Amino acid sequence: MSARFTWAQAAVALAIAAFLFAFLIWPVMTVIWVAFADRAGGLTLSHFGAFFQITLMRESFANSLYVAGMTVIVTSLIAVPLSYFTVRFRFRGAALIQTLGVLPLIMPAFVGASAMQLLFGRSGSVNLLLMDAFGISIPIMEGLNGVIFVESLHYFPFILLNLSVALANIDTSMEEAAQNLGASGWRLFRRVVFPLALPGYIAGASLVFIKVFDDLGTPLVLNVTNMLAPQAYLRVTSIGIEDPIGYVICVFLVVFSVAAMAGSAWFLKGRDFATLQRGGAAGLRRRLSPWQAALAYGWIALLLLLVLSPHLGLLLLSLSRVWSYSVLPDAYTLENYATVFRDATGMMVNTLLYCGGAALLDVIIGTAIAYLVLRTGVPGRQWLDHMATVALAMPGVVLGIGYLRSFRDVDLPLGMGPLTGSALIFILAYAIRRLPYALRSCNAALAQVHLSLEEAAQNLGASRGRTIVRVVVPMMMGGILAGFVTSFITAAGEISETILLTSRESLAPMSYGIYLYMQSIAGRGPGAALGVLAVVLVGLGTYLSHRLVASRQASLERR
């Protein structure tokens, strides 16, 4: 491609840059600035000093690191053997296990947390049974344990999926060479297989660390407040938007997020990892010996039960009239659903509006950036891509606080009130953090559209704009749709920004409603019902879009 570009393209690039600056860079910079600014507007580290003076803050800091670290360890213990067995051995349930990877997309961790409390808590079903049978109880939901447990069950698929792809890409001859030289079993895994799959593992593990470190919803629902994200929220909402400690916490959240991502990128950079090579034998799966198979199946069945427990628990909870101090609910009812439909339809509408709007914005900007980067010579176009990707490392809490602070005095035109008290702020906040996902989809989709298809259109008299409308976008539609759905689903489950930005109940989306209901014992039933509805909504959307994408793909290939 020539380096030429049109002024229209440059104008679009400029507009996107301005948008990203206003709603991503500026709020984050503001947060960081406040953490380092003294009253007179000079630079200072005194807020950090103050932070470490407070016992609760030091404790929260340690707790957040501990919970994130432990979750990585627990998820690894679950996911590493699971992916190794399913990828490398003949295994009946392999497809089922890989499907588990979609579950966290469908239901955010905080939604199932209350149900987990009822199943595994001190007086939950499991402990009641254990008490009866053996006189013991397992404190798995106590304090930080509960957060680790819930987050682990929720996030292990990140490692499972990434590692499985990496394992499947290893040339089998790499392993056979090791066997040929005398290695087997655990040593084969430790010395050859795992090191070769390390990129996948690191990618998954760093993602788990970031997600857990930044999570606000799960600790709050489990009533654990001595962690960083909950403290940031509490400081800003209870002490006030001026309190610098909340901003100091935000700086830590950003630093750890960026460090985890940069660390994994640095770790993988310049390393030569084996992928499928020419001449490699297609992966023949090994057979498990009978006792290995029994062990593996038993263990996976147990795991499956654990992974599904938040979902089953939520369903039970939503159907229960009373459920406390008993193994199963004492009485069943549909009352909770009636309550939700009576009181929370506004929230459902809000969710559809915010998430639909955000997803739409994402695919429009994503398509534009992809086109600018791949098809034009606009100077600095790569920076749009980099800037949008930065959002990946920005914790929701930080962006939420950044929005509240940066836009506190911004009013919408035509007397529609303050920006931070409008539906628009949700759409913007959701769109910015999901933009990287949508952008990736759009990029991949555009990369697959061969340039000659566009040139053919232009050769037949279509202008650049007409070509985009009539050829490029239709060809990209599968990827755009996938991007839309990913954005929509993840936005629907978003809680950190949501909690911070919800200024009054009429603006609240479903995720906030679930969170709010779960705060009280009486609200758990309706909260669970709302959660089930959200899961159904999201699940249905995913299914429909898969169908749509699949049929489009099929019709494109037929042609």
Next chain:
Amino acid sequence: MAEPVGVEVRDVSLAFGELTVLDRIDLKVAPGEFFALLGPSGCGKSTLLRLIAGFNRARSGQVLVDGVDIGEVLPWKRNIGMVFQNYALWPHMSVARNVAFGLEERRLPRAAVRRGVDAALALVGLADLAGRRPGQLSGGQQQRVALARTLAMEPRVLLLDEPLSNLDAKLRHHMRRELVALQRRLGITTLFVTHDQEEALTTADRIAVMEGGRIVQAGTPMQLFDAPESRFVAEFIGAINLLPGTLSRASGGSLRFRGPTGEFGLPPLPALTDSGTVTLAFRPHTVTAVRPDAAAGAGRIWIEARISEREFLGEYVRYRALAGGVELVADIAHRAGDPGFAGGAAVKLGIDTSAITALRA
């Protein structure tokens, strides 16, 4: 190095699902022999090699090394070294770590591992690259590292899976000679899989030609070249002319052949006593070409033909000539200053009767 051992494959069959990949294979490799498995892709040669290494299981039959059935021995307990087609060097380890791997798996003391690594790398002439990563090496160097990694184990048998196929032509010829020299020096029993007949002819003591999961013929390179027993072997190894026709026995025991190029008498041919449908096979270099008016010498069968194509290959000129609707190929040695025959020229082709093989059907 320990005494070389023999490898024997007895009546081995193997199938992947419904697909039969090896069909009643019998094979005997003598101790110290350099043995090639030659055949087109999909003929089962690599599968047979992997079976010996333990990565495939036979449905029936036995594999014996040094007279002992190893069918139940796990791959990592066999000490049969295999060099993979793509070398399978681990990118996360240095060259030295790669070569040390097997010795470490044997739980040898550190000093012994070091000695083994140094010796193996010296053997392939890469002692100074020990600290490099595989990705920093050229294809030829990677190949040597893979070889060193295997040889460091002092395996009882060496298996090479298309060892030269990933190298460019020049390097391939060089590595081929080096491989032979190394094998001779170490005296290790070696099985070598290739689809390249030239590679097999130049390196192996003996060759087994495989087709469709069977061994169709085994023998020394010269036996296979001079006396192919089937059309497949004849065509797979070297260039060959095939002349289909019928054979009849005249009174007095002399043979007459009737084919597309006419009828002529043949001297008694080995392995051919019956009359019936046959295909005569003879190599292009056993054919000579003269002007149509030249005297027909004895010891040859003369066929009138017309040159349709010529290729100058340096040492000789390869002529394609049409005779009775059949294309025959003749390689005529080139002498400086001799322009040879032009395309379209009428010639008389003389086939050396002593070099003719008759193939059934």
